Amino acid sequence: KAKSEGRNRTSFFSDELEQHIIHRHQLELLLRDTLSNNQLQVYYQPKLCLETGRLLGAEALARMQDHQGQWVSPSEFIPLAEETGLITELGRQVLRQACQECLGWQRLGYHVPVSVNIAAAQFADPLLVKQITDLLTELQLPAQLLELEVTESALMLDVSKTQSMLSQLKAAGTCIAIDDFGTGYSSLSYLKKFQVDVLKIDKSFVQEMLIDRGDMEIVKAVISLAQSMHLQLIAEGIEIEAQKDMLIQLGCSVGQGYLFSKPLSKEDFKAYLQQRATV
Numbered sequence: 001k002a003k004s005e006g007r008n009r010t011s012f013f014s015d016e017l018e019q020h021i022i023h024r025h026q027l028e029l030l031l032r033d034t035l036s037n038n039q040l041q042v043y044y045q046p047k048l049c050l051e052t053g054r055l056l057g058a059e060a061l062a063r064m065q066d067h068q069g070q071w072v073s074p075s076e077f078i079p080l081a082e083e084t085g086l087i088t089e090l091g092r093q094v095l096r097q098a099c100q101e102c103l104g105w106q107r108l109g110y111h112v113p114v115s116v117n118i119a120a121a122q123f124a125d126p127l128l129v130k131q132i133t134d135l136l137t138e139l140q141l142p143a144q145l146l147e148l149e150v151t152e153s154a155l156m157l158d159v160s161k162t163q164s165m166l167s168q169l170k171a172a173g174t175c176i177a178i179d180d181f182g183t184g185y186s187s188l189s190y191l192k193k194f195q196v197d198v199l200k201i202d203k204s205f206v207q208e209m210l211i212d213r214g215d216m217e218i219v220k221a222v223i224s225l226a227q228s229m230h231l232q233l234i235a236e237g238i239e240i241e242a243q244k245d246m247l248i249q250l251g252c253s254v255g256q257g258y259l260f261s262k263p264l265s266k267e268d269f270k271a272y273l274q275q276r277a278t279v
C-alpha cells in the first residue's frame with residue numbers, strides 16, 4: 001500500500017483505485033470459475049399480453065453467485081465479461097441453457113418462446129449463425145421458439161455487417177428484437193433496412209413516462225414507429241398498474257416487468273407455468 005511505504009514515495013495508484021482493481025480482478029476470477037464449472041445460472045422473466053395476461057414468452061437472464069452465495073449484479077459482471085472477452089463463452093452457455101429449458105417447457109405442453117440477449121461481440125462473430133443453427137438442430141428445437149435480443153448500439157456498430165447477420169439469422173428462422181430501443185443512436189433509415197421483428201421499449205422510458213413528459217413522448221414515438229413499420233412491440237420494466245394501463249392506451253399490448261413477475265429460476269418458472277395452467 002502506498003501509505004504504509006512512507007511519505008516520500010509517490011504511488012501511481014490511489015487506495016481507491018487499488019481497491020477497484022482488486023475487486024475487478026476477483027470478479028474476473030469468479031466469472032472464469034463460474035463459466036468453467038458450468039455454474040452460471042439462467043433466470044426467466046415472463047412476457048405477457050397486457051390486455052389478457054396471456055403468456056407470450058420469457059426472457060433468459062444470466063445470474064451469478066459469489067463463493068458466499070451472494071448474487072452479483074449482471075450490470076457488474078456483463079460489462080466485465082464484455083471487456084475480458086468472456087462474454088462469448090457466457091453467451092454460449094446462456095443460449096444453450098435457454099434453448100434446453102424452452103425444449104423442456106415444450107415437452108410439458110407449454111409452447112413458450114425464449115428470448116436470449118446477444119452481446120455486441122457475439123453479434124459481430126461470423127460463427128454465431130452456425131452456433132445457433134447447430135444448437136437448434138442438436139436439440140430439435142424449432143427456430144421460431146428462439147428470439148434474439150440485440151441492443152440498438154450493437155446493431156449500429158457496423159451497419160453493413162449487421163444487415164448480413166440479420167438476414168442470415170432470419171433465414172435460420174429466429175426472431176429478432178432490438179433491445180433497449182431509444183437509448184442508442186440508430187438512424188431511422190437503417191431501421192428500415194434491418195430485418196428485425198420486435199422493438200423493445202427500454203425500461204428507463206417506461207419507468208419515467210408518467211412523471212416526465214419527454215419520456216412519454218419517446219414512448220409514443222417508438223409505438224407509432226413500430227406501428228408504421230409493422231414491427232411488434234414490447235415494453236420492459238413495467239412496475240405499476242398505471243404504467244400498464246397507459247401502455248395499453250397508447251397501443252403497446254405486450255410487456256414484462258416486476259408488476260407481473262421478477263425473473264424466475266428455472267424451477268420457479270416451471271412452477272409458474274404449471275400454476276397458470278391450472279387457474
Ligand code: C2E
Nearest residue numbers: 061062074078094117118119237238239256257258259263
Ligand atoms: P435487458 O436485456 O434490457 O434486461 C432487462 C433487465 O431489466 C433485467 O435486468 C431485468 O431483470 C430487469 N427488469 C425486468 N423487469 C423490471 C422491472 O419491472 N423493474 C426493474 N427495475 N427492472 C426490471 P438484469 O437481469 O439485471 O440484466 C441487466 C442487463 O444485463 C440486461 O438488460 C442485459 O443487457 C444484460 N444481460 C443479462 N443477461 C445477459 C446475457 O445472458 N447475455 C448478455 N449479453 N447480456 C445479458
Ligand code: MG
Nearest residue numbers: 059117149179
Ligand atoms: Mg434483453
Ligand code: MG
Nearest residue numbers: 179180202236
Ligand atoms: Mg432491455
Ligand code: MG
Nearest residue numbers: 179180202203
Ligand atoms: Mg435494459
